[in-house]
Structure formats: structure tokens, C-alpha cells
Amino acid sequence: MSLDDLVDLCRSWRLVECAVIESLEPERCAFSFVEEMIEAREYLAAGAPTSDKLMAEVEIHQAIVQLSASERLNGFMLRLTNELQLVLPLINSASHFNHFFLARHRGIFELLREGRKEESKVLIDSCLVDLHRQLVRLYRKSISNSEPFQRGHRSGDDLGARNG
Template sequence: MGTTESEVGGLAEDRPLLGRTSTAERVADILRGRIAEGYFPPGERLAEDAIGKALGVSRNTLREAFRLLTHERLLVHELNRGVFVRILAVEDVEDIYRTRRLVECAVVQGLGRPPYALEPLDAAVADGERAARRHDWKGVATANIHFHRELVGLAGSARTDELMRGVLAELRLAFHVVDDPKRLHQPYLIRNREILEALRSGERNGAVRLLADYLDDSHRQLVEAYAGLVAAGD
């Protein structure tokens, strides 16, 4: 199933974000955000003409944006068929969690002496809790991703931030396939707060243990749910 002109009409609202100097990077930012939101779900073919018209950009600019997102493993180009939002394999999900465990736990373990700048983490936890009270599980997922990006941000490393931005964007592709987002995300709200409170108390090693257990449990749960859905779709 491909996108139609009416389906991408909402992208016209993003046109002001391009400013006066439309660039492929800015187009890629917009499309990356829409993919993260599930506006373009995994398996969706991106209609070049409709998207280009909605954003008011040239075909060459749009194709360069597609190339950037393909390099980030969010899109895939299929010969004679077009560009599609990527559907992750179970092995991709496994690798994402291996990377998360290596990076996130190392960042927390490598923190210096407290106190730590925890305001962004605090805001992400609060956002997730508010979304849960509204039964907005997509919002909970977004807040959860923000929490882990801010956690890695404690390292103060632009390179690590960029790495995790890509890893967590890929993870969202798996989230969009799972059909019970409440069951997937709700258990981790309290665990995010536990990690936050451990860091607030200066218990770095305790935070590392909580984070490692969190990632192991999340890994098992997502792979189990995702593997079943991917198998059912074959």
C-alpha cells in the first residue's frame, strides 16, 4: 500500500520548517519525525510526487533526503518499486538492544561524581506519566525514547548522542508494529523513575544495575512480541 496525495496533505503544515533555504537535511528531519510518530508506518511506500508537492521541494532534494534516511536504516529502496519505510527483522531488534546495553550502561557507569544534571530526565519521566494518565501510549513511547536519549546525553558527547538518535529511531519502527502498546510501555514508566531517583541519590552503580535489568527485560518482551507478529505476517 502506498501513500496518496490526500494522506500526505498534512505534510504541507511542515513546509514553514524548511525556511528559505530548503535542504535535504531539513526534509530528512521532517520525514524522520513523521516516521517516528508512525505517520508513515513500516512497510509504507513513500510517494515521491505527493511528498515533494506537500513540502514544496524538488525531486532531487527529496531523493537526497531519502538517501540520508536509507543510510540511517529507516528507509529501504527496492528496485523498480520505490522507497519504503523499513520493516525490521527480529535480528535487527536483537542488535539494537545489544547496542543500547553497551552504550547506555557505559554512559551511566562512566558518569563523574554527583550531582548530575537531571532536569531533562525528570521532564521526560513526568511527560510519560502524564501521557499514561491520558491512556496515550504513543505519547508514553515518545517520552520513553526521550528519557533514554537524555540519559545518554549525560555523557556530554555529540557523537554518542548522534549514534543513539539513530538507534532509538530504528527502535520506533519495531514499536509501531506491536499491537499492544500499553502492555509494551506501561511497565517501564516506574522503572524510568527508579533509575532517575537512583541517579538523584548519587547511586550510580545502582542505576547501572537497574538500567541493565530494564534493558534485558525490555529486550525479551519486545523480541517475543515482535517475532510473533513478523511470523504471522509472513
């Protein structure tokens, strides 16, 4: 996977998840699955390998998309996750995945459960921008000694551009 591919994957992930949040009807959602994912991530925070922590991070976001009850969106997120798993073995710096995201997940979850979609969307967008920047930075670091054709051309800075 090239850096361009990772940036595109992150952008696609962010667009889908923010659109899902925007379209949710919180009063009709079963939030228990999302809460279970957050609790699992909190459990892993203590000492799991970074790839496990990152996969748990991704699973929380998959759970949010599953709230849409759309097989197409779930399938799309599954494909993105499968692509992301190509990158995970290269990211092995545990210090980059910490309690910073855990507090935000809990906040996003509470806002969703309370039906405060706009606030939740802003928080999830910010969380995803930060997560994706970390992924791009760690991936760039991991491929810094690889062949130029594998690196791609983007800087990853365009991840912060806000959705209209």
C-alpha cells in the same frame, strides 16, 4: 527490520546506556531533562497510544545518554531510535507498556541523582533487558504471519546475558 536487527539494536542500546551510567559524574550532571522525560512518560501512561508510550520510554533512555554530554553517543542513540521507529507501527498492544517501567525510571533517576551509579546501572540494565524482551516478543508476534526472510533467526533470549 528483521528480528536479528531488533535484537542487535537492543543489545547496542543496552551496552551504550550502561557504559554511560558507569562513566557519569553525577555531581556534574544536569538532571532536569531526565526528570522532564519521566514526568512526560507518567502523563502519557493514562491513555496515550502504545506507540507514543513506547516513544516516551525511549526518550527517557535518550535523556540518560545525553547526560554523557557526548555528541557521538547522542548521535548513536538517535540512529538507534530512528531504527526503532521502524518497528513501532507494528507494536500496538497497549497492555504491555504500563506503570512497571515508570516506577523503575523514578528509582533509576533518584539513584543517579544521589550519585549511586552502581545501583543505578544494575537497575537500568534490568529495566532494559525487560523492555527489550517485551519489544522482541511483541515484534515476533507482529511478524508471525510474515515471510520467513523477514523474521531473522534469534530468539531474543540472549538479551539477558549480563555485560562483563
